[in-house]
Amino acid sequence: MKIHTLVLGDMLNCSYVAENGSQALLIDPSWQMQVIYDLLERRGLTPTAALFTHGHYDHLHGAAKLLKKYGIKGYIEEGDVQMSALPAQLLHIFKGDYKAKLAGLDVEFLHTPGHSRGSVCIKIGLDLFTGDTLFPGACGRADLPGSNPEDLQNSLERLAQLPPETKVYSGHSYGPRDNGQTTIGHEVKTNPFVKLALKNLR
Numbered sequence: 001m002k003i004h005t006l007v008l009g010d011m012l013n014c015s016y017v018a019e020n021g022s023q024a025l026l027i028d029p030s031w032q033m034q035v036i037y038d039l040l041e042r043r044g045l046t047p048t049a050a051l052f053t054h055g056h057y058d059h060l061h062g063a064a065k066l067l068k069k070y071g072i073k074g075y076i077e078e079g080d081v082q083m084s085a086l087p088a089q090l091l092h093i094f095k096g097d098y099k100a101k102l103a104g105l106d107v108e109f110l111h112t113p114g115h116s117r118g119s120v121c122i123k124i125g126l127d128l129f130t131g132d133t134l135f136p137g138a139c140g141r142a143d144l145p146g147s148n149p150e151d152l153q154n155s156l157e158r159l160a161q162l163p164p165e166t167k168v169y170s171g172h173s174y175g176p177r178d179n180g181q182t183t184i185g186h187e188v189k190t191n192p193f194v195k196l197a198l199k200n201l202r
C-alpha cells in the first residue's frame with residue numbers, strides 16, 4: 001500500500017489516498033476535489049470507498065459529489081451520521097468497532113469517541129488514520145457539541161496500546177514540518193495529552 005498525503009483547504013485538512021494495486025481508498029476527502037480526481041487519474045486508480053474519521057464538515061465538505069461521481073459509499077460510524085448531513089443512501093453506516101475488506105486491504109475501524117461521538121481511527125496494517133482524535137503533540141478539541149473529554153482520554157489510552165511503530169496520519173497538518181504525521185511510540189513518550197490520559201487511567 002502506498003499512502004498519498006494531500007493537505008487541502010483553508011483549515012489544512014489532510015486527505016489521504018491509500019493506493020493498493022489499481023484500487024484506492026479515500027480518507028476524509030473534503031476540499032479541492034479536483035486535486036484528488038487528478039491524482040486518481042494520474043495513477044490510474046479506481047476508488048473503492050471513502051472512509052470518514054468523523055462527521056465534522058471540514059472532513060467531508062465536498063464528499064457527496066465525489067461519492068456520486070464514483071458510485072462509492074462513505075464509511076462512517078453511526079454517532080456522526082446526523083452531523084455529517086450526508087444522505088444515508090451514500091453511506092455505509094456501522095456501529096462501534098468495525099472491520100471490512102476494502103480495496104484488497106484489511107481495514108479496521110477503531111471507535112475512538114471524544115472529539116465527536118462517532119470519531120474513529122482507521123487502522124490498515126501499521127498505518128493509522130486518526131482524524132481529529134490524535135495529532136502530533138496534541139489531541140482534538142473536546143469542547144464541541146458531541147464532544148466528551150472523558151471519552152477522549154479513554155480513546156487516547158486505547159491508541160497508546162497500539163504497537164509503538166504504528167504510523168499516525170492525522171486529520172490536519174497543524175505543524176508545518178510534520179505534515180500531521182507521527183508514530184504512536186513518539187506520542188506515548190512526548191504528547192502531554194496522551195501522557196495525561198495514561199497517568200489518569202492507570
Ligand SMILES: [Zn+2]
Nearest residue numbers: 054056115132
Ligand atoms: Zn473534527
